[in-house]
Structures are given as structure tokens and as C-alpha cells.
Amino acid sequence: MKYLAFVAVLLLVLGGIEKAKAVTCNPLQLSPCANAITSSSSPTAICCSKIKEQRPCLCSYMRNPNLKKFISSPNARKVANTCGTPFPQC
Structure with a gap:
């Protein structure tokens, strides 16, 4: 009986967790x-949304020689921090 109650509570909790989309x-x-x-302008709301969305990809972007100079630049980190999305430790 305790097991069934535990399972019921677990299902309620897990049902409330939003699944992360790929x-x-x-x-x-x-x-x-x-x-x-590329400049010292402030990021837009759309930019911040995209940085948050693409955060899981930033390490792979930094491994790409064509993208690394932009993604690992001080301004890119500043933009990410301004958007409240700290860079991952790669």
C-alpha cells in the first residue's frame, strides 16, 4: 500500500516536470x-532568447575553428552574461 502511494506521488511530481525539448x-x-x-551594443530580447536556446551547443561551436573567434570573444561572453546565460565550462 505504501508502495502504491509512493508511485502515485512520484507520477504526480514527474507529470508536473516539463520535458526539455531537443x-x-x-x-x-x-x-x-x-x-x-561584434560591437558594444546591447543584446536584443530575440538575441537573448536564441543564446538561451543554443546554450547546449556553445561548446561545439567553440570547437569549430570558423566560429571559435566569435563564440569565445569577450563580447560574446558579455552578451551571454547580460542575457543571464553564463557560458558553459568546455
Whole structure:
């Protein structure tokens, strides 16, 4: 009986957890951030949304020689921090 109660509570808790949707890594999704990364302008709300969405991909972007100079730049980190999305430790 205790086991059934535990399972019922567990199902209620797990049912309330939102499942994370899979992220498709596409560096072009960060294009709304290009101006903020290449200059000292503030990131837009769309940029912040895209940085949060693409955060799981940032390490793979930094391993790409063509993207590394942009993604690992001080301005990119500043944009991410301004958006409340700290860079992952890669």
C-alpha cells in the first residue's frame, strides 16, 4: 500500500516536470546576436532568447575553428552574461 502511494506521488511530481525539448544546433540561430557580439551594443530580447536556446551547443561551436573567434570573444561572453546565460565550462 505504501508502495502504491509512493508511485502515485512520484507520477504526480514527474507529470508536473516539463520535458526539455531537443535543441537543434545551428549557429545561424545566433545571427540576431551578431551586432551585439561584434560591437558594444546591447543584446536584443530575440538575441537573448536564441543564446538561451543554443546554450547546449556553445561548446561545439567553440570547437569549430570558423566560429571559435566569435563564440569565445569577450563580447560574446558579455552578451551571454547580460542575457543571464553564463557560458558553459568546455
